[in-house]
Amino acid sequence: MVCPFNILPFVIYLFMLGNLLTGCVSYRLIRGTEGRSIPPVSEQCQVGTTTLEEALETLGAPDQVAELEGKDVLIYRRSLLAQSGLSFGIPLTDIWISSFDISAYGRLVRYDSLLLFFTSDGILNKMVIERGSRHPYLKTILSNGKGD
């Protein structure tokens, strides 16, 4: 069998390339989700008519329950994490006193939330929906405001 190239240069190239690349440039991308997606509720839940029992049947168990000034609040929430980082550096500490390095990192957690407020009689009194996931990652993290 004929080897397509000499083994010694190949090993040296491999070693140098691997170390050079891992030392110089790196990119990291992380995504995470916690919880299930919030279903569209505008048709299923109507303020003034929907009962607590109907909401539980339709949406399942809430992530949190709270009492707020005589009203019971069911909170459904999903969180979405997006994190990325780009780093460029030249490791020179073995031959020079300092190294050259430029890095940029971003971390964004967005929340989809649904809050249902029920009266003490169990009738839906108020509904609040926020869909943080509709805000795009880059636009949101680079803007000063909400990223709209």
Place this chain on the structure above:
Amino acid sequence: MNRLREPLCILLLAFTLQSCVMLAKNKDYYPFDTSQLEKLTPGKSTAAEVTEMLGAPSTIVKLSNGNAYIYRHSLSKGTGLWLVIVSFGNYDKRKDQIVVFFDKNDVLTHYGVTLDANKAAYGLPF
């Protein structure tokens, strides 16, 4: 084309040899038996009966007209992939939850169930 073969082979091997994959699984385990849910009867079951069936709740919340007992456990699955200069990570966390509502007399009024933990999945972030 032959001139490119050697550097391409090296590049490919460098990526392959220095890559790494990680799989992780975490459980926030709170044992409750969902088969007991059929025995819950609104208007009849008491808080004592519910705790006997499902065990001690993870959280108790005081409400305007009674209390809510929350039973929860979660499962998260994480995936990591390192390819020399790029690395990717992903995690997915899902929960099984039961929220049981009681009136002021500790009688079950209604309950909600979400069994979602087994939907947690390994994957990549794209």
